[in-house]
Amino acid sequence: MHTKKLLIFSIFIISACGGGEQKKETQFYKKQQTVPQTLEVSIEASGVIEAISAVEIKSKASGEVLFLGAEVGDFVTRGSMLAQIDQRTANNIVDQTKSDLEASKVRLSNAESQFDRGKELHANASISDKDFEDIKENYAQAKSTLVRNEVSYENAKISLDDTIVKSPIDGTIISRPVEVGQVISSPTSAFGEGSILMTMADLSKVRVRALVDEIDVGKVSIGQSVSIKVAAYRDKEFIGTVSKIEPRAYVQQNVTTFPVLIDIDNDDNLLLIGMNTDVVIEVLNKDVAMSIPTMSLRTRKDIYTATSIINIDKAEIDEFLKDKVRGENFNRFIVIKDSKQGPNLSWVKVGVSDLVNVEIIEGLNSDDIVYILPSKSLFDYQERFKQRVNATFSFG
Numbered sequence: 001m002h003t004k005k006l007l008i009f010s011i012f013i014i015s016a017c018g019g020g021e022q023k024k025e026t027q028f029y030k031k032q033q034t035v036p037q038t039l040e041v042s043i044e045a046s047g048v049i050e051a052i053s054a055v056e057i058k059s060k061a062s063g064e065v066l067f068l069g070a071e072v073g074d075f076v077t078r079g080s081m082l083a084q085i086d087q088r089t090a091n092n093i094v095d096q097t098k099s100d101l102e103a104s105k106v107r108l109s110n111a112e113s114q115f116d117r118g119k120e121l122h123a124n125a126s127i128s129d130k131d132f133e134d135i136k137e138n139y140a141q142a143k144s145t146l147v148r149n150e151v152s153y154e155n156a157k158i159s160l161d162d163t164i165v166k167s168p169i170d171g172t173i174i175s176r177p178v179e180v181g182q183v184i185s186s187p188t189s190a191f192g193e194g195s196i197l198m199t200m201a202d203l204s205k206v207r208v209r210a211l212v213d214e215i216d217v218g219k220v221s222i223g224q225s226v227s228i229k230v231a232a233y234r235d236k237e238f239i240g241t242v243s244k245i246e247p248r249a250y251v252q253q254n255v256t257t258f259p260v261l262i263d264i265d266n267d268d269n270l271l272l273i274g275m276n277t278d279v280v281i282e283v284l285n286k287d288v289a290m291s292i293p294t295m296s297l298r299t300r301k302d303i304y305t306a307t308s309i310i311n312i313d314k315a316e317i318d319e320f321l322k323d324k325v326r327g328e329n330f331n332r333f334i335v336i337k338d339s340k341q342g343p344n345l346s347w348v349k350v351g352v353s354d355l356v357n358v359e360i361i362e363g364l365n366s367d368d369i370v371y372i373l374p375s376k377s378l379f380d381y382q383e384r385f386k387q388r389v390n391a392t393f394s395f396g
Contacts, residue, residue, distance in 0.1 A: 029309055029373045031338055034364055037291040039354040041284035043219060045260070047210030049230070049275040051201035052263065055169060058194045060162035061085045062186040065178055070198065072176050076167045083165040083197050085184070090160040097153040104146040111142035165197060174273055175199040203273075206266045208240060210279040211250060211257035219283040220245060226262045227280040233270060240264035242281065286352055288359040289366075296370045297333040297350070297358065306373040307336065310343050320345045335364070336371040343371060 063086035070076050118135035121127045176198045178184060187194025208228060212220060220242060228238040240262040249256050262279065264271065298306050300321055307317055325332050331350050336343050348363030364370070 029371050031369050031371055032293060032296070033369045034290045034292055034360060034366055036287070036289050037357055038287050039284055039291065039352055039357060039359060040282070041219070041354045043212060043216045043281040043283055045210040045212045045216075045257075045279045045281070047208040047260075047262070047277045047279050049206050049208055049264075049271050049273060049277060051174065051203065051273055052205055052207050054174065054199050054201040055171070056196050057082060057165060057167075057198040057200060058187050058196055059083060059085050059165050059184060060186055060188050061090060061159060062184060063089065063163070065180055065182050065184060065197070068176070068178070068180055068197070070173045070176070072173050074173050076171065076173065076200070078167055078170050080167045081164060082167055085163040085165070087160060087163045090156070090163050094153070094156040094160050097149065097156040101146070101149040101153045104142070104149040108142040108146050111139040115139040167200065169200065169202060171200040171202045172269075173198050173200050174203075201273075203266055203269055203271075206264055206271050206273070207243065208262040208264065208277050208279060210260045210262060210277070210281075212260045212281070214249065214256045214258060216283075217245065217258045217260070220260055220281055225282055227282070228262065228264060229278045230271065230275045232275065236270075238264055238271065284352055284354060286359070288351065290360045290364060291357045292335065292360055292364070292370050293372050294353055294356060294358045295374075296335050296372045297348075298335065298373070299329055299333065303334055303345070307343075307345075309373060310336070310371065312336075312343055312345070317345065331361075336373070337364070338369040338371065 065083060066086055067081075067084040069081045069083060076082065114135055115138075118127060118132050122129070122132040178195060178197055182195075184195035184197070208226075222242055222244070224242045226240040226242060228240050229236070230238070242260060243263045244261040246259040246261070249258055251257075260281070303321070304314070304317060320334075325347055327349070332347055333350060335346055335348050337346050346363055349361040351359035351361045353359065
């Protein structure tokens with residue numbers, strides 16, 4: 001019984017390692033006819049939703065915050081009151097500059113009267129030239145003082161207006177780091193950048209910052225359509241458009257990626273800042289009239305190994321390869337066609353590819369059949385594996 005099992009096992013091994021010519025052909029290649037096909041290629045990436053532009057709201061006035069007119073998440077329109085700062089100091093400055101302005105008007109009126117009188121006296125030689133020059137100087141200084149006080153008064157009123165903070169855009173409040181009663185500093189002061197009252201953004205249109213691998217970023221271009229999904233709405237697809245490819249790489253754990261910015265309409269306000277997204281960028285979607293598997297393409301480097309499987313004469317290959325072909329290994333490759341006379345070699349011009357199939361532009365007809373052969377490295381590996389198996393189970 002033991003001898004019978006050993007005999008059956010031996011027959012199985014011999015059969016698997018190459019018993020029969022038909023088995024060998026089935027193992028090493030197959031044939032396929034050219035077919036029309038839709039070639040599609042997409043790039044997958046992950047990203048985070050962010051505002052296209054966020055506006056930091058600051059007050060030009062310093063002081064205590066007396067009122068805040070919006071909370072995080074509120075939608076506000078342009079011109080709406082967002083905050084009020086203590087106005088006491090600003091009101092005092094307005095009153096003071098207004099008083100100075102009134103006084104300068106009186107001084108100018110007096111100086112003007114003195115100038116008119118001095119002019120008449122100087123014409124009658126009743127006063128010296130020096131006295132008349134002093135009168136003219138006082139008149140000019142009075143006019144200058146009036147102008148300075150007018151400017152100071154206008155600036156004081158502007159400072160008073162600055163204590164009321166209004167929304168510069170239509171948008172949503174996305175952060176509010178201060179509270180009523182807090183004392184803030186002005187960005188126009190000598191030190192610091194000023195206190196941020198709120199940050200707001202227009203969320204009717206947002207963007208995804210997706211990190212695309214450096215291998216794929218060359219396939220991405222401005223204006224490409226993008227499919228976006230978020231965990232909160234797994235059954236809903238959002239469509240965006242590539243708006244920018246940032247030139248600086250982002251390296252993490254030796255993986256290099258480039259930020260790709262994708263704009264999305266968010267009229268329903270479903271997409272929120274910080275949501276994680278799955279991004280699919282469509283880089284190819286084309287109907288081609290003729291295609292073949294990419295594994296059927298050969299180069300000068302591996303054509304000899306490939307043809308040895310189907311026994312094409314080496315002299316025939318040498319004759320076929322004697323002339324260089326423009327575009328080799330770029331858009332020109334070799335295919336092995338099947339015919340009534342057996343396999344023969346042909347140059348083809350290829351177009352776009354989805355990495356599995358490739359478009360054929362010229363060199364084949366719609367009814368042609370091509371051989372799909374293993375690569376040289378795979379063929380060599382199969383041969384070495386077969387030799388090891390034969391050596392292990394050798395019975396002679």
